[in-house]
Amino acid sequence: MTSADPTTSRPLRADARRNRARVLEVAQEVFAEEGLAVPIDEIARRAGVGVGTVYRHFPTKDALFEAIIVERLRAVGEAARELAEGPEAGTGFFAFFEQMVQNASLNRALFDALAANGSFNRELTAEASNVMMTGLGQLLAKAQEAGRVRSDLTVTDVKTLMVGCLAMARQGTADPRLIVGVVCDGMRPVSPSRTPGA
Amino acid sequence: MTSADPTTSRPLRADARRNRARVLEVAQEVFAEEGLAVPIDEIARRAGVGVGTVYRHFPTKDALFEAIIVERLRAVGEAARELAEGPEAGTGFFAFFEQMVQNASLNRALFDALAANGSFNRELTAEASNVMMTGLGQLLAKAQEAGRVRSDLTVTDVKTLMVGCLAMARQGTADPRLIVGVVCDGMRPVSPSRTPGA
Amino acid sequence: MTSADPTTSRPLRADARRNRARVLEVAQEVFAEEGLAVPIDEIARRAGVGVGTVYRHFPTKDALFEAIIVERLRAVGEAARELAEGPEAGTGFFAFFEQMVQNASLNRALFDALAANGSFNRELTAEASNVMMTGLGQLLAKAQEAGRVRSDLTVTDVKTLMVGCLAMARQGTADPRLIVGVVCDGMRPVSPSRTPGA
Amino acid sequence: MTSADPTTSRPLRADARRNRARVLEVAQEVFAEEGLAVPIDEIARRAGVGVGTVYRHFPTKDALFEAIIVERLRAVGEAARELAEGPEAGTGFFAFFEQMVQNASLNRALFDALAANGSFNRELTAEASNVMMTGLGQLLAKAQEAGRVRSDLTVTDVKTLMVGCLAMARQGTADPRLIVGVVCDGMRPVSPSRTPGA
DNA sequence: AATGAATGAGTGTTCATTCAT
């Protein structure tokens, strides 16, 4: 089930599959750089295909965008899940968080997708979003069990914080490590010495 | 130069001032909701004036946007400066941070302005930005002196964190108080018990 | 307030007259430089009056343009007539022709008016055009009587040649004197030695 | 550079070529009649295509205008060159001059192009202009060698005179043949009997 | 009378999407 129509979708011809992949690849790059603002013609040109071909594979621009996002979200979710199932789940949470911000901060498309919460909520995105949230949730749970993360934080909170860090990293105004460090510190359980209001 | 400079010009006629204000108000709302994507015609329509009127007051769409931003930045800067000069500067920092995020979180325009770091750096914006940074810097300094905030954070870091919180609050996905709480906690001096990596 | 005499067009108030003159003066300059492309607002600004004032005196932009043209055409016609009535009418023709081209070549408005043959033929323009043609005709007749100009040329031909010389002078590509010299030579009676086709 | 250069591109599809030609044809007519003032939408409408189609073939209004001009200038230059290389170069000059004016007089676009000396000097126009000037220069040289044309006239002068004649012919006020005859006479070597000032 | 603010039709240009080849 890689494309829109599950019932009739016979396997694509070899060249068609190549084209589809090429378009995705280019779109991924271009959207990552400049976000949704890039014209479809530009993507087609860079991919070395006609516009028509892009539209054959993705019925609308948004659908193309979504396809990219879906993949990304899935990848993020997978990574989180794998880590959660590994031995270092407790400490891995923060590493994952930092890594994620590093990787995605340069990806405008992913940022937009995460940030544009709901605007793109078509079916696929929702599903992929679930995958991501599940993986992240597992990782978070382990970290909380290990006492590394405040227990009152939900997956949604963490996702939100991640988006925020992406937004900050995108700024380029401050050292991303410092920023992420601050946010990570904030997520740790509150020690007596720094109770807010104290 | 008798007419170009807005600061030199005589006060606007009553109706003109009303229209200008109405346009600003509407643009503020609309930009806040939908960002720069809104057509000028739409703004004019909602404000109940012709397009020409919008352009009479603001020579460019960007100029209109800028006008809104400038006002906001100034207001934020003023608030910070006042607080910094008050008696509670040490503790006031966090209150200000929270307040700021609360107020501005629904304002996409302000977020964009803060986030679009430099893209809109025309003269006025730069100036207003300075006002804000100065006010914020004063407040931060006091808080650091009082030992409430990590001493290695710069104004730019704080501004970046603020923008991040705005981005997060905009999401509407998580409780803004919680989010801001986390970030504020992260800004407090590191206590031995939660040294990163510990 | 002062509703004295409603019937006849009383003389303009002093300030009104001054304004009207000022507008004409500025419009003359500006139209001469840039032709009809200049916005009315620009003219008003340069004249130091509001747009409304311009429109009070001249109901449309074309009317303003016409007013200027009329004056110019009249002036040209007058000059020609005076010369025609003077003693040097025979030789004066060429001097006039050259002079005219010199003077008007920098005046884009006049050129446009002469060139835009008919487009502006409102009443006033037509009348002024007549004045010009008449004066020019008188001068031409004398020159032809004196055997200085080919007898088969009509006033219209001469006017046309004048416009052509203006067009050429406007080009700035060739020495106007040379150009005008060529055309003037062409208007002289055909000597046996250079019969076309010989 | 795989796609930007028009000279590299493969031949257009049949329908595209038809549309392009149709647009050029219509634009030629319309510009000839009314000059640059005509909206692109109007041209598209008259050509029976959408605006987008016009813009696909010509990226800018100016580019469209230029395309027309270039073609004309080239044609004129070619004609001149051919004549210059023929046996009748001496006498051909005047025939060419007359012919040129006849053909182009109704063409406001060509006139504008020639007249707008430099304003449109993009690359292509400049090149086409060179072609024309070269051809004309060759023809002129021959005519001067044959003693048919004043030896102090340069190509630029002749071009200017040509533009002037076009301007005059455009007027429609006088018989073009007569006008051109006058100018041509003026270009012949000065015979003793009509020395200016005599 | 004078002012200049307001109007809105009009213009050049872009780009997502459709369709003939």
Place this chain on the structure above:
DNA sequence: AATGAATGAACACTCATTCAT
């Protein structure tokens, strides 16, 4: 299946003209 030409709705901005102050 692929192509890329065609489409036309949108949009930012201008400017002649009107009208409230």
